[in-house]
Amino acid sequence: MSMFRIFDTAATGMSAQTLRMNLVASNMANADAVSNSRDETYRARQPVFQTMLDQFNPDAVAHGVRMAGVVESDAPLIQEHAPDHPLANEEGYIFRSNVNMVEEMANMLSASRSYQSNVEVANSAKQLLLATLRMGQ
Amino acid sequence: MDFDNLFGIHERALVLRSQRAEILSANLANADTPGYKARDIDFKAMLQQQMGDGMRMATTSSGHIQAESGTVPPAQLLYRVPSQPSLDGNTVDSEREHAAFGTNAIEYQTSLSFVNSKISGLRKALKGE
Numbered sequence: 001m002s003m004f005r006i007f008d009t010a011a012t013g014m015s016a017q018t019l020r021m022n023l024v025a026s027n028m029a030n031a032d033a034v035s036n037s038r039d040e041t042y043r044a045r046q047p048v049f050q051t052m053l054d055q056f057n058p059d060a061v062a063h064g065v066r067m068a069g070v071v072e073s074d075a076p077l078i079q080e081h082a083p084d085h086p087l088a089n090e091e092g093y094i095f096r097s098n099v100n101m102v103e104e105m106a107n108m109l110s111a112s113r114s115y116q117s118n119v120e121v122a123n124s125a126k127q128l129l130l131a132t133l134r135m136g137q
Numbered sequence: 138m139d140f141d142n143l144f145g146i147h148e149r150a151l152v153l154r155s156q157r158a159e160i161l162s163a164n165l166a167n168a169d170t171p172g173y174k175a176r177d178i179d180f181k182a183m184l185q186q187q188m189g190d191g192m193r194m195a196t197t198s199s200g201h202i203q204a205e206s207g208t209v210p211p212a213q214l215l216y217r218v219p220s221q222p223s224l225d226g227n228t229v230d231s232e233r234e235h236a237a238f239g240t241n242a243i244e245y246q247t248s249l250s251f252v253n254s255k256i257s258g259l260r261k262a263l264k265g266e
Binding site for chain 2: 002003005006009010012013016017020048049050051061062063064065110111113114117118120121124125127128131132135136
Protein backbone atom coordinates (compact mmCIF):
# COMPACT_ATOMS: atom_id res chain seq x y z
CA MET A 1 0.00 0.00 0.00
CA SER A 2 1.57 3.20 -1.14
CA MET A 3 -0.05 5.39 1.51
CA PHE A 4 2.44 4.04 4.11
CA ARG A 5 5.33 5.48 2.13
CA ILE A 6 4.00 8.98 2.75
CA PHE A 7 5.17 8.65 6.35
CA ASP A 8 8.69 7.80 5.19
CA THR A 9 8.76 10.74 2.78
CA ALA A 10 7.40 13.18 5.36
CA ALA A 11 9.88 11.85 7.93
CA THR A 12 12.84 12.53 5.63
CA GLY A 13 11.52 16.07 5.17
CA MET A 14 11.18 16.59 8.92
CA SER A 15 14.64 15.23 9.61
CA ALA A 16 16.21 17.45 6.93
CA GLN A 17 14.46 20.54 8.30
CA THR A 18 15.58 19.64 11.84
CA LEU A 19 19.18 19.50 10.68
CA ARG A 20 18.70 22.89 9.03
CA MET A 21 17.36 24.32 12.28
CA ASN A 22 20.35 22.81 14.09
CA LEU A 23 22.66 24.74 11.80
CA VAL A 24 20.66 27.94 12.32
CA ALA A 25 21.00 27.46 16.08
CA SER A 26 24.73 26.89 15.69
CA ASN A 27 25.08 30.02 13.54
CA MET A 28 23.13 32.16 15.99
CA ALA A 29 25.04 30.85 18.99
CA ASN A 30 28.32 31.67 17.27
CA ALA A 31 27.23 35.00 15.84
CA ASP A 32 29.42 36.93 18.25
CA ALA A 33 32.38 34.57 18.18
CA VAL A 34 35.69 36.38 17.86
CA SER A 35 39.11 35.05 16.95
CA ASN A 36 42.56 36.37 16.11
CA SER A 37 43.02 34.80 12.68
CA ARG A 38 41.00 34.59 9.50
CA ASP A 39 41.17 30.78 9.41
CA GLU A 40 39.90 30.17 12.91
CA THR A 41 36.87 32.44 12.74
CA TYR A 42 33.42 30.85 12.69
CA ARG A 43 31.69 31.11 9.32
CA ALA A 44 27.94 30.80 8.83
CA ARG A 45 26.98 27.26 7.81
CA GLN A 46 24.15 26.32 5.48
CA PRO A 47 22.78 22.91 4.58
CA VAL A 48 22.48 21.66 1.00
CA PHE A 49 19.45 19.45 0.40
CA GLN A 50 19.32 16.66 -2.12
CA THR A 51 16.52 14.45 -3.39
CA MET A 52 16.94 10.86 -2.23
CA LEU A 53 16.80 8.88 -5.46
CA ASP A 54 16.15 5.22 -4.93
CA GLN A 55 18.76 3.52 -7.13
CA PHE A 56 17.15 0.12 -6.70
CA ASN A 57 13.77 1.34 -7.81
CA PRO A 58 14.17 3.95 -10.56
CA ASP A 59 10.42 3.85 -11.29
CA ALA A 60 9.45 5.00 -7.79
CA VAL A 61 7.10 7.95 -8.02
CA ALA A 62 8.01 9.72 -4.80
CA HIS A 63 11.39 10.53 -3.32
CA GLY A 64 12.36 11.88 0.07
CA VAL A 65 15.00 14.45 0.86
CA ARG A 66 18.33 14.31 2.65
CA MET A 67 21.13 16.67 3.54
CA ALA A 68 23.91 16.30 0.97
CA GLY A 69 26.36 18.40 2.94
CA VAL A 70 27.12 21.60 4.75
CA VAL A 71 28.67 24.62 3.06
CA GLU A 72 30.38 27.47 4.85
CA SER A 73 29.46 30.96 3.78
CA ASP A 74 32.24 32.82 1.98
CA ALA A 75 30.89 36.24 2.88
CA PRO A 76 33.73 38.46 4.12
CA LEU A 77 34.58 38.32 7.83
CA ILE A 78 34.39 41.49 9.85
CA GLN A 79 37.88 42.72 10.62
CA GLU A 80 38.07 45.09 13.52
CA HIS A 81 40.96 47.08 14.96
CA ALA A 82 40.83 46.49 18.71
CA PRO A 83 44.34 46.41 20.24
CA ASP A 84 42.90 46.18 23.76
CA HIS A 85 40.95 43.01 23.02
CA PRO A 86 42.51 39.96 24.74
CA LEU A 87 42.29 37.97 21.47
CA ALA A 88 43.80 40.65 19.23
CA ASN A 89 46.71 39.53 17.02
CA GLU A 90 50.10 41.25 16.67
CA GLU A 91 48.68 43.97 14.43
CA GLY A 92 45.86 44.58 16.89
CA TYR A 93 43.06 43.09 14.77
CA ILE A 94 40.25 40.74 15.74
CA PHE A 95 37.93 38.90 13.36
CA ARG A 96 34.20 38.53 13.88
CA SER A 97 32.08 35.78 12.29
CA ASN A 98 30.13 36.53 9.12
CA VAL A 99 26.77 35.34 10.52
CA ASN A 100 23.93 37.59 9.39
CA MET A 101 21.27 37.52 12.11
CA VAL A 102 18.44 38.69 9.83
CA GLU A 103 19.22 35.95 7.31
CA GLU A 104 19.34 33.37 10.07
CA MET A 105 15.97 34.44 11.48
CA ALA A 106 14.38 34.20 8.03
CA ASN A 107 16.04 30.82 7.51
CA MET A 108 14.70 29.59 10.84
CA LEU A 109 11.14 30.65 10.00
CA SER A 110 11.35 28.98 6.60
CA ALA A 111 12.67 25.77 8.16
CA SER A 112 9.94 25.66 10.79
CA ARG A 113 7.22 26.30 8.18
CA SER A 114 8.56 23.49 6.02
CA TYR A 115 8.71 21.21 9.06
CA GLN A 116 5.09 22.04 9.85
CA SER A 117 3.92 21.26 6.34
CA ASN A 118 5.56 17.84 6.55
CA VAL A 119 3.83 17.20 9.88
CA GLU A 120 0.50 18.14 8.32
CA VAL A 121 1.10 15.78 5.41
CA ALA A 122 1.82 12.92 7.83
CA ASN A 123 -1.30 13.78 9.85
CA SER A 124 -3.57 13.83 6.80
CA ALA A 125 -2.12 10.53 5.60
CA LYS A 126 -2.78 9.05 9.03
CA GLN A 127 -6.40 10.17 8.97
CA LEU A 128 -6.91 8.75 5.49
CA LEU A 129 -5.39 5.43 6.51
CA LEU A 130 -7.51 5.20 9.64
CA ALA A 131 -10.63 5.97 7.61
CA THR A 132 -9.62 3.23 5.15
CA LEU A 133 -9.17 0.77 7.98
CA ARG A 134 -12.68 1.52 9.17
CA MET A 135 -14.08 0.79 5.72
CA GLY A 136 -17.35 -1.11 5.85
CA GLN A 137 -17.93 -0.73 9.56
CA MET B 138 -25.00 -8.39 -9.54
CA ASP B 139 -21.36 -8.35 -10.57
CA PHE B 140 -19.19 -8.75 -7.50
CA ASP B 141 -15.97 -8.26 -9.47
CA ASN B 142 -16.92 -4.70 -10.16
CA LEU B 143 -18.83 -3.99 -6.99
CA PHE B 144 -17.32 -0.61 -6.18
CA GLY B 145 -17.00 0.49 -9.78
CA ILE B 146 -14.85 3.51 -10.42
CA HIS B 147 -14.27 4.24 -6.73
CA GLU B 148 -11.99 1.28 -6.21
CA ARG B 149 -9.58 2.49 -8.89
CA ALA B 150 -10.00 6.09 -7.82
CA LEU B 151 -8.92 5.23 -4.26
CA VAL B 152 -5.70 3.61 -5.48
CA LEU B 153 -4.91 6.51 -7.78
CA ARG B 154 -5.73 9.08 -5.09
CA SER B 155 -3.40 7.39 -2.62
CA GLN B 156 -0.65 7.41 -5.22
CA ARG B 157 -1.22 11.05 -5.98
CA ALA B 158 -0.98 11.76 -2.23
CA GLU B 159 2.40 10.05 -2.23
CA ILE B 160 3.66 12.17 -5.13
CA LEU B 161 2.42 15.39 -3.54
CA SER B 162 3.99 14.47 -0.19
CA ALA B 163 7.34 14.09 -1.99
CA ASN B 164 6.88 17.55 -3.50
CA LEU B 165 6.32 19.03 -0.06
CA ALA B 166 9.28 17.19 1.45
CA ASN B 167 11.48 18.57 -1.32
CA ALA B 168 10.17 22.14 -1.04
CA ASP B 169 13.71 23.40 -0.27
CA THR B 170 15.78 21.05 -2.44
CA PRO B 171 17.78 22.89 -5.14
CA GLY B 172 16.90 21.73 -8.63
CA TYR B 173 13.91 19.61 -7.59
CA LYS B 174 11.03 19.71 -10.08
CA ALA B 175 7.52 19.36 -8.66
CA ARG B 176 5.61 16.41 -10.13
CA ASP B 177 2.00 15.39 -10.43
CA ILE B 178 -0.27 13.12 -12.45
CA ASP B 179 -3.19 13.93 -14.70
CA PHE B 180 -5.75 12.20 -12.51
CA LYS B 181 -8.63 12.31 -14.99
CA ALA B 182 -6.59 10.91 -17.88
CA MET B 183 -5.12 8.14 -15.73
CA LEU B 184 -8.47 7.11 -14.33
CA GLN B 185 -9.98 7.02 -17.82
CA GLN B 186 -7.10 4.93 -19.02
CA GLN B 187 -7.46 2.46 -16.15
CA MET B 188 -11.22 2.20 -16.52
CA GLY B 189 -11.07 1.58 -20.27
CA ASP B 190 -9.87 -1.93 -20.98
CA GLY B 191 -9.02 -1.00 -24.57
CA MET B 192 -5.70 0.38 -23.41
CA ARG B 193 -4.37 -2.85 -21.93
CA MET B 194 -1.10 -4.22 -23.24
CA ALA B 195 -1.25 -7.21 -25.56
CA THR B 196 0.11 -10.41 -24.03
CA THR B 197 1.26 -12.89 -26.64
CA SER B 198 3.22 -15.17 -24.34
CA SER B 199 2.51 -16.67 -20.92
CA GLY B 200 5.66 -14.94 -19.65
CA HIS B 201 4.30 -11.47 -20.36
CA ILE B 202 3.24 -9.60 -17.28
CA GLN B 203 0.34 -7.20 -17.48
CA ALA B 204 1.09 -3.82 -15.91
CA GLU B 205 -0.46 -3.81 -12.48
CA SER B 206 -3.45 -1.52 -12.32
CA GLY B 207 -2.89 1.34 -9.97
CA THR B 208 0.81 1.84 -10.63
CA VAL B 209 1.96 5.08 -12.19
CA PRO B 210 4.15 4.49 -15.24
CA PRO B 211 7.08 6.96 -15.39
CA ALA B 212 5.73 8.48 -18.61
CA GLN B 213 2.50 9.47 -16.86
CA LEU B 214 4.36 11.30 -14.11
CA LEU B 215 4.30 14.89 -15.33
CA TYR B 216 6.16 18.02 -14.27
CA ARG B 217 4.29 20.95 -12.85
CA VAL B 218 4.51 24.24 -14.76
CA PRO B 219 6.15 26.66 -12.29
CA SER B 220 4.22 29.83 -11.49
CA GLN B 221 7.36 31.79 -10.68
CA PRO B 222 11.04 31.17 -11.35
CA SER B 223 13.47 30.50 -8.52
CA LEU B 224 17.23 30.90 -8.46
CA ASP B 225 17.98 27.37 -7.30
CA GLY B 226 15.85 25.69 -9.98
CA ASN B 227 13.24 24.38 -7.54
CA THR B 228 9.68 24.48 -8.90
CA VAL B 229 7.77 23.53 -5.74
CA ASP B 230 5.18 26.10 -4.75
CA SER B 231 4.41 25.14 -1.16
CA GLU B 232 0.96 26.71 -1.08
CA ARG B 233 -0.12 25.12 -4.34
CA GLU B 234 1.10 21.71 -3.25
CA HIS B 235 -0.64 22.10 0.07
CA ALA B 236 -3.91 22.96 -1.60
CA ALA B 237 -3.54 20.04 -4.02
CA PHE B 238 -2.73 17.65 -1.17
CA GLY B 239 -5.76 18.83 0.85
CA THR B 240 -8.10 18.55 -2.13
CA ASN B 241 -6.75 15.12 -2.91
CA ALA B 242 -7.32 13.99 0.70
CA ILE B 243 -10.94 15.19 0.62
CA GLU B 244 -11.53 13.44 -2.70
CA TYR B 245 -10.02 10.26 -1.27
CA GLN B 246 -12.48 10.44 1.59
CA THR B 247 -15.32 11.07 -0.86
CA SER B 248 -14.48 7.90 -2.76
CA LEU B 249 -14.15 6.09 0.54
CA SER B 250 -17.62 7.18 1.65
CA PHE B 251 -19.09 5.96 -1.66
CA VAL B 252 -17.49 2.57 -1.04
CA ASN B 253 -18.76 2.60 2.53
CA SER B 254 -22.32 3.37 1.53
CA LYS B 255 -22.18 0.58 -1.04
CA ILE B 256 -21.09 -1.84 1.67
CA SER B 257 -23.77 -0.73 4.11
CA GLY B 258 -26.39 -0.96 1.33
CA LEU B 259 -25.34 -4.53 0.61
CA ARG B 260 -25.38 -5.37 4.30
CA LYS B 261 -28.92 -4.09 4.56
CA ALA B 262 -29.95 -6.18 1.57
CA LEU B 263 -28.30 -9.31 3.03
CA LYS B 264 -29.93 -8.93 6.40
CA GLY B 265 -33.31 -8.33 4.85
CA GLU B 266 -34.62 -6.51 7.87
